[in-house]
Amino acid sequence: xxxxxxxxxxxxxxxxxxxxxxxxxxxxxxxxxxxxxxxxxxxxxxxxxxxxxxxxxxxxxxxxxxxxxxxxxxxxxxxxxxxxxxxxxxxxxxx
Amino acid sequence: xxxxxxxxxxxxxxxxxxxxxxxxxxxxxxxxxxxxxxxxxxxxxxxxxxxxxxxxxxxxxxxxxxxxxxxxxxxxxxxxxxxxxxxxxxxxxxxxxxxxxxxxxxxxxxxxxxxxxxxxxxxxxxxxxxxxxxxxxxxxxxxxxxxxxxxxxxxxxxxxxxxxxxxxxxxxxxxxxxxxxxxxxxxxxxxxxxxxxxxxxxxxxxxxxxxxxxxxxxxxxxxxxxxxxxxxxxxxxxxxxxxxxxxxxxxxxxxxxxxxxxxxxxxxxxxxxxxxxxxxxxxxxxxxxxxxxxxxxxxxxxxxxxxxxxxxxxxxxxxxxxxxxxxxxxxxxxxxxxxxxxxxxxxxxxxxxxxxxxxxxxxxxxxxxxxxxxxxxxxxxxxxxxxxxxxxxxxxxxxxxxxxxxxxxxxxxxxxxxxxxxxxxxxxxxxxxxxxxxxxxxxxxxxxxxxxxxxxxxxxxxxxxxxxxxxxxxxxxxxxxxxxxxxxxxxxxx
Numbered sequence: 332x333x334x335x336x337x338x339x340x341x342x343x344x345x346x347x348x349x350x351x352x353x354x355x356x357x358x359x360x361x362x363x364x365x366x367x368x369x370x371x372x373x374x375x376x377x378x379x380x381x382x383x384x385x386x387x388x389x390x391x392x393x394x395x396x397x398x399x400x401x402x403x404x405x406x407x408x409x410x411x412x413x414x415x416x417x418x419x420x421x422x423x424x425x426x
Numbered sequence: 427x428x429x430x431x432x433x434x435x436x437x438x439x440x441x442x443x444x445x446x447x448x449x450x451x452x453x454x455x456x457x458x459x460x461x462x463x464x465x466x467x468x469x470x471x472x473x474x475x476x477x478x479x480x481x482x483x484x485x486x487x488x489x490x491x492x493x494x495x496x497x498x499x500x501x502x503x504x505x506x507x508x509x510x511x512x513x514x515x516x517x518x519x520x521x522x523x524x525x526x527x528x529x530x531x532x533x534x535x536x537x538x539x540x541x542x543x544x545x546x547x548x549x550x551x552x553x554x555x556x557x558x559x560x561x562x563x564x565x566x567x568x569x570x571x572x573x574x575x576x577x578x579x580x581x582x583x584x585x586x587x588x589x590x591x592x593x594x595x596x597x598x599x600x601x602x603x604x605x606x607x608x609x610x611x612x613x614x615x616x617x618x619x620x621x622x623x624x625x626x627x628x629x630x631x632x633x634x635x636x637x638x639x640x641x642x643x644x645x646x647x648x649x650x651x652x653x654x655x656x657x658x659x660x661x662x663x664x665x666x667x668x669x670x671x672x673x674x675x676x677x678x679x680x681x682x683x684x685x686x687x688x689x690x691x692x693x694x695x696x697x698x699x700x701x702x703x704x705x706x707x708x709x710x711x712x713x714x715x716x717x718x719x720x721x722x723x724x725x726x727x728x729x730x731x732x733x734x735x736x737x738x739x740x741x742x743x744x745x746x747x748x749x750x751x752x753x754x755x756x757x758x759x760x761x762x763x764x765x766x767x768x769x770x771x772x773x774x775x776x777x778x779x780x781x782x783x784x785x786x787x788x789x790x791x792x793x794x795x796x797x798x799x800x801x802x803x804x805x806x807x808x809x810x811x812x813x814x815x816x817x818x819x820x821x822x823x824x825x826x827x828x829x830x831x832x833x834x835x836x837x838x839x840x841x842x843x844x845x846x847x848x849x850x851x852x853x854x855x856x857x858x859x860x861x862x863x864x865x866x867x868x869x870x871x872x873x874x875x876x877x878x879x880x881x882x883x884x885x886x887x888x889x890x891x892x893x894x895x896x897x898x899x900x901x902x903x904x905x906x907x908x909x910x911x912x913x914x915x916x917x918x919x920x
Binding site: 334339342345346347348349358364366369371372375383386391392403407411412413419421422 | 524525526527528529626627628641667670671673674733735736739740742743750754757758759760761762763764766770771772773774775776777778780781784789790792793794796797800806807809810811812813814815816817819850851852866867868893
């Protein structure tokens with residue numbers, strides 16, 4: 332499998348990363364180089380092998396259904412690049 | 427007068443406890459060394475006041491006769507991937523420049539509770555993605571080492587924990603935290619002639635550590651000898667309910683149980699690691715390591731890890747896939763950088779912010795990850811990689827039937843020069859060929875100095891152990907340390 336420039340632009344859109352035309356051109360070669368190299372995984376016989384989900388067997392714990400955290404609004408907002416009162420500020424979403 | 431830069435973790439801790447010197451004297455001496463070593467660019471932020479404050483608290487506790495912690499009076503460097511309350515935490519990325527956490531990571535909190543102090547936040551590869559420390563937004567870290575041919579070429583300190591390795595080798599701090607996703611503790615340790623251990627996945631909490639690839643990320647200590655690593659790992663490890671993959675197990679007394687007598691231990695030598703065209707210096711060091719472990723009483727056995735060659739390509743699907751998901755949080759809304767072009771809407775702001783904030787390697791990995799997880803490609807890439815990962819873990823399981831530990835080189839070469847390998851991402855990735863399999867299997871693995879290359883640069887030996895058997899790994903590391911006679915250090919040119 333290999334990617335073309337349209338695919339690179341599509342991946343960039345999905346990744347929410349703006350790229351210039353020149354960057355897209357460069358990325359075509361780089362991504363294809365890496366993808367060609369990982370292709371070798373296709374050689375491995377994985378018949379009957381389950382994909383790994385956890386490296387160390389560990390059961391997922393459930394905690395009590397109780398509030399254990401929170402009430403830290405100002406801390407949550409402390410690093411926001413833009414805020415108004417007790418809200419995060421974003422550009423207008425609805426025209 | 428004591429040269430505090432020559433003391434390790436154990437020596438500082440014991441000296442402070444006995445009253446040979448005050449913790450504050452150590453902190454002052456190391457603060458001065460950090461501040462005089464700017465040419466190495468090992469630190470992004472220096473926090474001399476934090477080091478002094480912690481030392482004063484330890485001195486006061488001692489004066490009052492209180493019990494001192496495991497790291498009492500020891501100033502350390504903190505990789506800038508650990509969130510530190512009130513101190514900028516960047517992951518060496520522009521997108522987090524100016525981010526000041528309002529909370530403390532569990533691992534760093536454990537260290538402060540044990541009496542350690544913070545000299546500063548250490549530089550690293552951006553989001554821990556790199557093997558040479560050339561992807562940091564805050565500039566390259568320089569290794570204190572130089573080749574023995576009189577050249578002054580700047581060498582890579584390894585990565586991603588390159589600020590940690592450089593600072594320890596330059597004796598700016600006796601120890602530092604590292605994190606290891608695919609070799610980021612072991613490879614930099616090998617490049618500068620120090621020790622470092624990545625414990626079993628789940629030993630150290632990931633809470634408050636900036637995430638790269640969550641199924642692989644594991645914190646660990648880096649220091650100048652094995653005992654110091656054992657002490658610091660004890661202080662860092664432990665169950666944390668805030669990390670769902672944290673292991674709910676007691677922390678063993680690794681330091682107290684250190685024992686370099688390896689009688690009855692079987693050491694596996696994996697034939698697949700003896701690559702065609704293996705570097706001559708590396709091959710020789712590996713043979714020396716085998717001889718040293720034999721001398722310590724161990725039995726050497728040949729083993730096979732048949733899927734070794736597929737570890738790197740599997741890693742370079744799994745790690746970017748997890749990164750693309752983890753790094754989705756950098757949106758220019760909640761924290762970090764925002765780039766809002768004139769008249770831009772929300773989607774344009776996301777794209778502009780992430781283009782401006784992430785470095786080239788980070789963008790490349792996010793895009794690879796996004797691609798391999800995208801509709802139509804998920805099974806061919808991601809599911810296949812996770813199946814291969816299961817086979818790599820099974821290789822190790824099978825090997826444990828005939829051995830207790832595995833000995834291999836840490837990296838395929840000595841440190842390379844800055845700029846030598848960054849033209850082609852693949853040639854940089856290949857540097858992690860020996861380190862990645864243990865990461866994929868979640869196993870404890872350590873690098874200890876094994877000798878010098880012809881160019882006079884350090885080389886590292888890697889010991890891989892069974893899950894949860896850090897003790898055996900540390901013990902074998904100690905056996906090597908006692909026999910290698912490694913005392914070389916970098917000349918102080920900075």
